Structures are given as C-alpha cells and as structure tokens.
Amino acid sequence: MTWQRAAVLRVLGGCQDFVSAQELHALLEAAGRGVGLTTVYRALRALAATGRVDVVRDDAGERLYRRRVADGHRHYLMCRCCGRSQPVAAEVVEEWAERVGRDAGFAAVQHTVELTGICALCVPNADEGEPPCRSGPARHGEHRTHSN
Amino acid sequence: MTWQRAAVLRVLGGCQDFVSAQELHALLEAAGRGVGLTTVYRALRALAATGRVDVVRDDAGERLYRRRVADGHRHYLMCRCCGRSQPVAAEVVEEWAERVGRDAGFAAVQHTVELTGICALCVPNADEGEPPCRSGPARHGEHRTHSN
DNA sequence: GATGGACATGGAAGTCGTTTTCAATTAGCC
DNA sequence: GGCTAATTGAAAACGACTTCCATGTCCATC
Known part of the structure; x- marks a missing residue:
C-alpha cells in the first residue's frame, strides 16, 4: 500500500x-x-x-x-442530472437473477443492474432528455468539495 | 430506407x-x-x-x-463463453425498478439489467475466469453462419 | 431528359476512456 | 548499505465510436 x-x-x-x-x-x-x-x-x-x-x-x-x-453486492439508484446516488435494496433482483440463471441451466451467473432517474431536487429544472450532465448543475449539498 | x-x-x-x-x-x-x-x-x-x-x-x-x-422492453441472459443469448421474463425486475424509483422520489426512472453466465453447453470446457471470448469457442449450432 | 435540393454514404481524421510500455523510482528485506 | 521485486507515471498505443466533408443517390419539379 x-x-x-x-x-x-x-x-x-x-x-x-x-x-x-x-x-x-x-x-x-x-x-x-x-x-x-x-x-x-x-x-x-x-x-x-x-x-x-x-x-x-x-x-x-x-x-x-x-x-x-x-x-x-450492492445496487444503486443514480440521478442522471446531478449524479447523486443511493444504494437500494435489491434482494428481489438477486433472487430473480439466480432463479432465471438456474432455470436456464447457466452456471456462474452474474448480473449488473443500473437504475437511473431524475431525483426530486432535479425534477423542477430538468428538461427531460437532458444529457447525463454529471458535472453540470451544482450538486445539492456540494458533495464534490473535498477539503481534506 | x-x-x-x-x-x-x-x-x-x-x-x-x-x-x-x-x-x-x-x-x-x-x-x-x-x-x-x-x-x-x-x-x-x-x-x-x-x-x-x-x-x-x-x-x-x-x-x-x-x-x-x-x-x-426485454432483458437477456447471455453466455460469457459462446455468446448465446436468450430473452428472460423480467416483470419482477420491471416492477421492482419502478417501485424503488417511486419510493425514492425519482422521476423518469430507467434501468438496465444484464445477466450473464456459462451456458450448459459451455460448462464442461469452461475454465471459469475465461475472458469474454465471444469470438472464441465454436458457437453451438453455428449461429454465426449467415448464408443469406 | 435536365435541374436542384434534401438526404444518405463512407473513408479519413478526430475524440476519449482505458491499457500498455518501459525507464526511473520506491518499498521491503537481508 | 545493498539487492530484488514491485510500483510509478509520462508517453504511446489501443479500440470503440463519432464527426467531418466530399461524393453519391433519390425524387420532385421544370
């Protein structure tokens, strides 16, 4: 290290x-x-x-x-506008993925799940169809300032 | 066209x-x-x-x-070894995605789900950890021959 | 049949995230 | 201190994808 x-x-x-x-x-x-x-x-x-x-x-x-x-293993819900993300409970998906894989006779099943949307704080000024302007609108609460 | x-x-x-x-x-x-x-x-x-x-x-x-x-909207289960893919029923995931997004106050929720594994035909000769050798092992049934 | 405009094509060049290369540096150990 | 192996990082390579732009094609209009 x-x-x-x-x-x-x-x-x-x-x-x-x-x-x-x-x-x-x-x-x-x-x-x-x-x-x-x-x-x-x-x-x-x-x-x-x-x-x-x-x-x-x-x-x-x-x-x-x-x-x-x-x-x-974790999955996240991410805002396409400001980039804010939060973990979500995804046991349902885990079980589904495993079951689907098993039923199809697949081994070593892996899954990727990505959830995006426009968060409540962004909805007002979000023109749907906006590009993933992650570096765009000031991030609520200034997550990006790293004074350390 | x-x-x-x-x-x-x-x-x-x-x-x-x-x-x-x-x-x-x-x-x-x-x-x-x-x-x-x-x-x-x-x-x-x-x-x-x-x-x-x-x-x-x-x-x-x-x-x-x-x-x-x-x-x-469709989701697929794909073999990491031979590339074979098949659609899977994913209503569970659709509902889950919508519910999670709604609960978090997100609008315009989108999701991507990708399921991969080693199919039954590939398991015998699959060294787990193999690269995604899509063009590698001969594809079962020769899906790739397009005589038309 | 000729004319002109809107649109599609495709080779070349550019973009951009990521990886590789390789010489220089550093960490870890005797 | 000295040695070896691992790490660093600037530059170059890589690869998917996009943009540019000159050319080609379709099609209505004269």
Whole structure:
C-alpha cells in the first residue's frame, strides 16, 4: 500500500457519489497530491477486484467508482442530472437473477443492474432528455468539495 | 430506407445472438455487401432509437445489438463463453425498478439489467475466469453462419 | 431528359476512456 | 548499505465510436 493508493482510497471515500477515474485524478491533482492517471486506473482496478469499490457504467460507457461502505453486492439508484446516488435494496433482483440463471441451466451467473432517474431536487429544472450532465448543475449539498 | 440499412437489418435478423457493430460490419463485408462502418453505426443507432434492436454492453464496454423479435422492453441472459443469448421474463425486475424509483422520489426512472453466465453447453470446457471470448469457442449450432 | 435540393454514404481524421510500455523510482528485506 | 521485486507515471498505443466533408443517390419539379 503506497501513499498513492492511500490517497486514491481517501479521496474516493470523501465522495458520496460515483466518480470517474478522470474526475478522481483531477480531484487528487486539486488536492495537491498529484497521482499519475495510470496509477489511478490501476488502483481503481485493484480496489474493484477486491470488492472495496462498486463500479458502474454511465451512458457513455465510462466507468464510475464509489467506495463500498458495507460488505456484499450492492445496487444503486443514480440521478442522471446531478449524479447523486443511493444504494437500494435489491434482494428481489438477486433472487430473480439466480432463479432465471438456474432455470436456464447457466452456471456462474452474474448480473449488473443500473437504475437511473431524475431525483426530486432535479425534477423542477430538468428538461427531460437532458444529457447525463454529471458535472453540470451544482450538486445539492456540494458533495464534490473535498477539503481534506 | 436504403439498401445499406436493409442489409444491416437483414444480417442482424440472421443472428440469433448479440453482435457488435464491428462484427456486423465484417459479416456484411463477408457477405459481399460492403457497407461502410460509419453507416453500420448510424443504422444501428437509428434502429436502437426506434426500438427495433436491443442494445447491451459487454464487459469491455462494447455495444452489442440484437434484433428485437417482439414489442416491448426485454432483458437477456447471455453466455460469457459462446455468446448465446436468450430473452428472460423480467416483470419482477420491471416492477421492482419502478417501485424503488417511486419510493425514492425519482422521476423518469430507467434501468438496465444484464445477466450473464456459462451456458450448459459451455460448462464442461469452461475454465471459469475465461475472458469474454465471444469470438472464441465454436458457437453451438453455428449461429454465426449467415448464408443469406 | 435536365435541374436542384434534401438526404444518405463512407473513408479519413478526430475524440476519449482505458491499457500498455518501459525507464526511473520506491518499498521491503537481508 | 545493498539487492530484488514491485510500483510509478509520462508517453504511446489501443479500440470503440463519432464527426467531418466530399461524393453519391433519390425524387420532385421544370
């Protein structure tokens, strides 16, 4: 565990929401702790492999990362407008996925579930059909300010 | 509707499984009907927009397309080894997604669900952890031969 | 049959997230 | 201190996808 990986993990922990590798890199830069983009990617891949972060893909195919608070598999509901995300209970889906796979005779079944919408705070000023303007409208409560 | 788009749609209809734009382009080339890659992408985007094909992203983030047989939203169970795919009943998930979104006060909720595994025919010779070798092991029943 | 405009095509070049390469640096250990 | 293995990171490569733009095609109108 190098200081670079520690920094990645710490900044990631300071984000309530999903961030991309590039955003994380910029955040580290802004925090005065320059870490190479390559290293950020490597750290995130390692963290994802060991299940310490959850990974999601946005509409553009970009990978977004979020530190996993509790153990186990999680799914999230994410706002397409402000990027705010929250874990949701998904036992139903877990069971469904397992049952469907079993019934079809499939082994080693994996599933990815991504839930997005426009959150209550964004609905007023959201022109539906808006691009996934994650870096756009100021994030409610300023999740993005990492003073540490 | 030009002959290029018709060709794309026809070859796509000849594939039981999901194919990438690049694969489709190669198939068209092999069929003697050379269609520009750009046109393939455009045609697929248009077809996806009008709901005539379903789109999925593989592990690498590549988009895979499959002609939609019946109307309405569909989900698929896909073999990570041979690429074979089959639609699955997902009313449970539809309802779950809607309920979760509503409970959280989200509007315009969308969901993507992707189910993968190792199909019964692949299990014997599948070293779990294999890469998504879609073009790898000969596909059962030769789904990929498009003599038309 | 000729004219002109709207639209589709497709090769080349560009974009962008991500991975690979490889020399330099650093961590861990005797 | 010295050695080895792992890590770093800038630059280059990669690959899917999009944009650009010159060319081609369809089709109504003259």
